[in-house]
Amino acid sequence: MARPEQPFALYGKIKKSVVRDIESGKLKPDDRVPSETKLAQSFNASRMTANRALKELTEEGRIIRVQGVGTFVARPKPDAALLEIKSIAKEISDWGGVHSSEVLVLRKEELTSKIAQKMNLKPGDAIFHSVIVHRDRDVPVQYSERFINPKVAPFYLEQDFYKITPSEYLLDVAPVQEAEHIIEAVTCKKEILKSLKIKPDEPCLCLKRRTWSFDMVATYSIIVSPGSRYKLVGKFIRR
Amino acid sequence: MARPEQPFALYGKIKKSVVRDIESGKLKPDDRVPSETKLAQSFNASRMTANRALKELTEEGRIIRVQGVGTFVARPKPDAALLEIKSIAKEISDWGGVHSSEVLVLRKEELTSKIAQKMNLKPGDAIFHSVIVHRDRDVPVQYSERFINPKVAPFYLEQDFYKITPSEYLLDVAPVQEAEHIIEAVTCKKEILKSLKIKPDEPCLCLKRRTWSFDMVATYSIIVSPGSRYKLVGKFIRR
DNA sequence: TATCTATACTTGTATAGACAAGTAGTATCG
DNA sequence: CGATACTACTTGTCTATACAAGTATAGATA
Structure with missing residues (x-):
């Protein structure tokens, strides 16, 4: 040997x-x-x-x-959507990709903002920004807003989000190593009310997420329509 | 040697x-x-x-x-509360334990129920049940209800939840290996409204959790008061 | 038939030694 | 002074071997 x-x-x-x-x-x-x-x-x-x-x-x-x-x-467990947020109703159908009819891209731009600080960037640095409404059979169910560090995904804005969801794309190009979720029940702003076609006093789920990929930060927030139930599957890590 | x-x-x-x-x-x-x-x-x-x-x-x-x-x-990261739900406001103070003034135990009992099925138990098997209201400076912020498989924690009902939270106790006696969370924004039932001192149309966060410990199931659901923001920290596992 | 036993295979733990590779500091040389 | 080589120490990988311990199966025994 x-x-x-x-x-x-x-x-x-x-x-x-x-x-x-x-x-x-x-x-x-x-x-x-x-x-x-x-x-x-x-x-x-x-x-x-x-x-x-x-x-x-x-x-x-x-x-x-x-x-x-x-x-x-080992038998594979259905936790591929690990720490990923998915509509229960669409959990299975989502696997194959996105139908363009299910997505509506409202914004896709580069901007500078004071948000930079929260993302370990200098004020004035460029940030990618996107706003997307997800629909399920024409009923809007999610209003999602993302701020991305360009270093994490330089070609983010060039993607066609009617073909690949931001989540899928980002998971592809940047390994998420750690995630923090802040969850809150809210009644939401006018702009969002309109996009989701809901009434002012309906309870919405708001999920804010910061993810880290090699010390670079991406933030993501979604507003979920009333009645939609979301599922978060994770493995427990003991310390 | x-x-x-x-x-x-x-x-x-x-x-x-x-x-x-x-x-x-x-x-x-x-x-x-x-x-x-x-x-x-x-x-x-x-x-x-x-x-x-x-x-x-x-x-x-x-x-x-x-x-x-x-x-x-290694410098300890603040993810000790892994997959554990905590009020951001109380995240730090919680570390030292519970003050009895912050908890109100409404129910602590053994019962049989059709829920048994969801917990990998036979119908008719005993289940431990507890209902607790958590308060932050006398303001109720959480209404939590638990169904526990007695095999997971045989002495669950004997615990003094004014001294140790159910979460703490359960983590201690049973290693949680996997968790599933279902999150939803709701307006809630009368009984809960009263306990949390809120109005009928206020948006509440409802989190339902099932955890597995050696194939045994515990379920847990909390209703969180409007305005309370909760934080869920988890490490990402790639498969 | 039912039960014990030997054995053949597996994974789990441990050893002692070897070389590779990365880092920090020191001594040396131009 | 600055660059280079050397040294001492560290972790990373690998080998060849050994025995412990758990499991399944076939064969012998009661």
Whole structure:
């Protein structure tokens, strides 16, 4: 078993290989994953290296290991929308993308504002701004406003939000590492009332979110129509 | 370096020791943690064992490691209230516990109900039920109702919720592994209106939560007074 | 038939040693 | 003085081996 010239994350290669097999469908949920010993042989590695790869995949929730039995592909849980806000009604249909009839882009612009400070930017720095109304079968259900740090997503404004939602696009280009949500029940402003076609005294859900991606901040706020119920699914992390 | 008779989670002892030093204040944020080599010597372990301990503590966010430099105590982030709902105003003061004047226990009982089904229980099985109103300087801000699977917390009803909040107690006895939140803006029922001293048309936040702990379910719902803003902090997990 | 037992396999933990790679400080040289 | 090389220390990765401990299965036993 020859020592590699550059011991550079061999365990990473093993991990990727297993993940590839899972994502390609070669290994299906509950299927048996090769044992540490076999993986070590395949990759010309020691068992400890294969062990590390499988241990990390366990922590990441992709496989399940049972002492004395073996390693198996974990059943994927429906938490893909992790910390993502989705209408329950549309949770499933949303998966395939956006229908242009469901979105109405009200604003898409670059501006400077005092908001800069809250986003770890200097006053005067440019910020991307967008306002979008989401509809479900022509009924407006969400009024969403975003302020984006251009460094996070330089091509944000060039996107066609009738084809890809800002959420989808941003998740794609910038890994969200941490999120803070502030939630409030409100009755809302005239401009929004009109967009959502609701009456002044109806209770709306207001969700403000700040997300961090490598110390860069994006803020996002949505107003949700009365009666719409939203779902927030998250895994619990113990400290 | 003698091999221990029973290799039983020596790395766990090292972890606990470091955590103890951090929590006791012996090691403060940014302080240097003993190097792998030194820890290994102290515990009569090999470097790999110390390495595993420190690696896991890194993943848990308690320390920061820099190759070539050393290991340091991480600055605690204010996300201890992970996926826990807290009034922003009280976020800090809450840390020390509960003042009895801030809580009003309306109900604390055992019952059987059709809710059992939603909690992976058989119809007819006993369920613990509690209703509590939280107040901030005598102003009611939260109406919270809980249904608990007795298997999760057998001594739930015996707790004195004037001394420990249900959240605190439950987190203590049952590790929450997954949570689902459903959030909605509502105008609420008479009984609740009265407890929260609000008018019928005021917008309230309603949060329903189901948590899982080893396949056992607890449900929790709170109604939040108008104007109260709540904060939900979570770390993002990529799959 | 039901129960125990050996064994073959798995994962979990631990060791001792090795080299790679990054950082900070010190000594040296031009 | 400034750049360079060296050194001491750190964490990161890897190996080869060992024993502990959990599980399943086949075969022997009562």
